[in-house]
Amino acid sequence: MRDERGNVHIGAIYGLATLFVALAVGVALFGSRVDAATATEPTHAAHGATSTADHAHELTVNMPTTRKAFLDDPEDLVAVAELPLIKGVLGYAPNVAPPVDRDYRAHVEIELEVTEEVMRLADGVEYRFWTFGGSVPGPMIRVRQGDFVTFTLQNHPSSLMPHNIDLHAVTGQGGGAEATLISPGQQATFSFTALQAGVYIYHCATAPVGMHIANGMYGLIVVEPKEGYAPVDKEFYVVQGDFYTKGNFGERGLQDFDMQRAIDEDAAYVVFNGSVGSLVGENAIFAETGDTVRIFFGNGGPNLTSSFHVIGEIFDNVYVEAGGLVNHDVQTTLVPAGGATVVEFKTDVPGTYNLVDHAIFRAFNKGAVGQLVVTGDHDHVVFTERTDIRPYVPADGQ
Amino acid sequence: MSTFTDIFRKAWRPLLLAATCAFTGPAAAASMAAVDGGLVEPLFPIEGEGATVVAAFRIDVLPVTNAEFLAFVETHPEWQRGNVPQVFGGAAYLRGWASGTDLGALDPDAPVTNVTWFAAAAYCEARGSRLPTEAEWEFVANAGFSSELGRNEPGYNERVLSLTASRDPVPGPVGLGAANYYGVYDMHGLVWEWVFDIGASFNTGDSRSDGDRRLQLVCGGGSAGAVDKSDYAAFLRYAFRSGLTGDYSSGGLGFRCAN
Numbered sequence: 113m114r115d116e117r118g119n120v121h122i123g124a125i126y127g128l129a130t131l132f133v134a135l136a137v138g139v140a141l142f143g144s145r146v147d148a149a150t151a152t153e154p155t156h157a158a159h160g161a162t163s164t165a166d167h168a169h170e171l172t173v174n175m176p177t178t179r180k181a182f183l184d185d186p187e188d189l190v191a192v193a194e195l196p197l198i199k200g201v202l203g204y205a206p207n208v209a210p211p212v213d214r215d216y217r218a219h220v221e222i223e224l225e226v227t228e229e230v231m232r233l234a235d236g237v238e239y240r241f242w243t244f245g246g247s248v249p250g251p252m253i254r255v256r257q258g259d260f261v262t263f264t265l266q267n268h269p270s271s272l273m274p275h276n277i278d279l280h281a282v283t284g285q286g287g288g289a290e291a292t293l294i295s296p297g298q299q300a301t302f303s304f305t306a307l308q309a310g311v312y313i314y315h316c317a318t319a320p321v322g323m324h325i326a327n328g329m330y331g332l333i334v335v336e337p338k339e340g341y342a343p344v345d346k347e348f349y350v351v352q353g354d355f356y357t358k359g360n361f362g363e364r365g366l367q368d369f370d371m372q373r374a375i376d377e378d379a380a381y382v383v384f385n386g387s388v389g390s391l392v393g394e395n396a397i398f399a400e401t402g403d404t405v406r407i408f409f410g411n412g413g414p415n416l417t418s419s420f421h422v423i424g425e426i427f428d429n430v431y432v433e434a435g436g437l438v439n440h441d442v443q444t445t446l447v448p449a450g451g452a453t454v455v456e457f458k459t460d461v462p463g464t465y466n467l468v469d470h471a472i473f474r475a476f477n478k479g480a481v482g483q484l485v486v487t488g489d490h491d492h493v494v495f496t497e498r499t500d501i502r503p504y505v506p507a508d509g510q
Numbered sequence: 511m512s513t514f515t516d517i518f519r520k521a522w523r524p525l526l527l528a529a530t531c532a533f534t535g536p537a538a539a540a541s542m543a544a545v546d547g548g549l550v551e552p553l554f555p556i557e558g559e560g561a562t563v564v565a566a567f568r569i570d571v572l573p574v575t576n577a578e579f580l581a582f583v584e585t586h587p588e589w590q591r592g593n594v595p596q597v598f599g600g601a602a603y604l605r606g607w608a609s610g611t612d613l614g615a616l617d618p619d620a621p622v623t624n625v626t627w628f629a630a631a632a633y634c635e636a637r638g639s640r641l642p643t644e645a646e647w648e649f650v651a652n653a654g655f656s657s658e659l660g661r662n663e664p665g666y667n668e669r670v671l672s673l674t675a676s677r678d679p680v681p682g683p684v685g686l687g688a689a690n691y692y693g694v695y696d697m698h699g700l701v702w703e704w705v706f707d708i709g710a711s712f713n714t715g716d717s718r719s720d721g722d723r724r725l726q727l728v729c730g731g732g733s734a735g736a737v738d739k740s741d742y743a744a745f746l747r748y749a750f751r752s753g754l755t756g757d758y759s760s761g762g763l764g765f766r767c768a769n
């Protein structure tokens with residue numbers, strides 16, 4: 113799977129929206145979201161005399177700013193049986209799953225296969241990964257708020273371990289963990305409604321949970337708000353994870369999981385997208401000057417909080433903890449283990465922009481570095497490159 | 511609790527030592543080790559439920575092999591692939607065999623896998639024995655390589671975890687690894703094994719505590735209530751058993767007999 117990552121140019125391209133328009137739309141939508149949730153009192157008559165309506169009323173009173181489905185939108189009351197059936201398309205990092213591009217609810221079917229396979233962790237270093245979809249991170253799942261999702265998890269017969277999935281986008285027992293626990297050679301299905309918009313981690317939750325996550329079992333499910341995310345030129349999918357091997361960083365060969373090291377939170381590797389160098393050199397992600405870029409960034413952990421930063425860029429928008437709050441003009445954003453964020457920025461000048469965990473020894477000594485290569489025209493008002501270099505002699509002549 | 515158990519085990523030590531021997535059983539020439547029992551702590555102790563007392567028992571030194579299972583189905587054709595009703599055989603029963611009585615490319619000395627609980631139980635019964643209980647199996651699995659309690663051996667938990675998590679999905683011949691304190695082989699490095707009381711990892715008869723235990727294993731409750739939080743191999747074993755039903759079979763699951 114990771115060999116197929118070459119085609120990194122494919123972000124989502126929606127057209128030629130300028131940054132100004134993108135920002136304006138984003139701000140406007142965000143604003144209207146808040147207004148809708150705070151100002152609109154759902155009436156019981158509109159929902160029918162059902163427990164759903166009562167429930168919605170309570171939620172509105174208690175949580176006036178939530179964007180939860182079933183609060184006040186008539187489309188949420190369409191019966192599941194009447195929703196169009198859609199097969200979910202997955203996105204393998206650094207590529208995203210295609211944007212939803214729908215203004216109606218759907219019944220989305222998702223199939224995800226669990227495998228255990230030896231893959232590259234770093235040059236000369238292999239690791240026995242436990243995966244969703246044969247890759248680390250697992251593929252991006254993308255639905256629209258209010259969608260009814262029927263989720264099937266398949267455990268490949270060659271697996272040694274039972275596995276399951278806890279999707280943080282799910283409201284219900286274990287996020288689906290209990291419903292999806294499957295032995296090798298089994299599959300299980302359950303359904304849920306994506307009640308709340310946001311970007312959510314999913315991960316395996318089979319005992320010992322830490323070991324399943326440490327072996328690579330995590331990914332992102334994007335629940336787009338009903339109005340969608342504002343169009344951008346490029347979208348990317350990056351997930352950070354920490355790995356605990358018997359050998360130290362770079363020690364060659366097939367490395368076993370080191371339980372004590374994991375307990376001590378003494379990561380040998382901290383990487384983006386499952387391996388050292390997954391976003392570097394020929395694997396870098398690309399954009400052109402003037403592009404608006406969105407990165408869906410998750411942190412699988414299992415232990416470390418990420419200080420996510422792009423060297424030489426300032427995030428125009430950060431969806432704080434991937435929720436409904438959008439911050440602006442941010443240098444570095446914290447992403448907790450088992451959490452995510454969405455960052456947006458416009459590329460103004462060409463260069464190689466390093467994505468890092470700014471807990472910086474992780475970047476330069478443990479692997480947490482990626483590259484966004486931006487090509488295109490220079491703008492010497494924004495940035496000149498070097499204009500002069502010469503010997504420096506302090507005034508006192510010393 | 512562990513301190514109490516350790517004291518209890520020490521008190522039993524002379525008996526355990528005296529009883530540790532191998533002998534050739536009368537049926538099917540299976541080599542068994544005698545174990546004089548003791549206490550097995552549950553992975554997740556539940557209030558009001560102490561350690562399980564395990565009485566003296568004997569257990570196969572090796573997992574049952576393909577060759578041994580072939581001999582069984584030759585004399586018990588009702589357990590040949592194709593003759594077994596779906597409810598007892600399941601979909602993957604003896605997958606990989608060339609025919610009902612032909613191992614095909616399978617290694618005769620490798621442990622038999624793709625067997626359901628029903629088939630494993632029938633095999634043991636035909637031999638005049640039975641499947642070990644979960645407590646018996648865990649009692650043997652908790653033994654060290656040189657002493658009666660593995661966790662007292664330096665690096666034991668790590669060694670067993672590595673054996674458990676790093677094994678080949680296609681198991682090789684039995685008996686190649688190190689024998690444990692009781693002279694029993696392959697408890698960790700080869701295949702999962704059926705136990706008599708499948709579902710015991712959940713099924714205590716108390717639905718509330720069943721739920722608690724299940725949640726601990728599958729919903730990220732993690733090791734909050736576990737006795738030995740660093741015994742990851744035990745978590746893997748209990749988690750594996752927790753998902754099983756009698757008609758399940760897979761290429762990584764075999765068995766051995768006890769009595």
Ligand SMILES: [Cu+2]
Binds near residue numbers: 275276317318324329
């Ligand atoms: Cu797992």
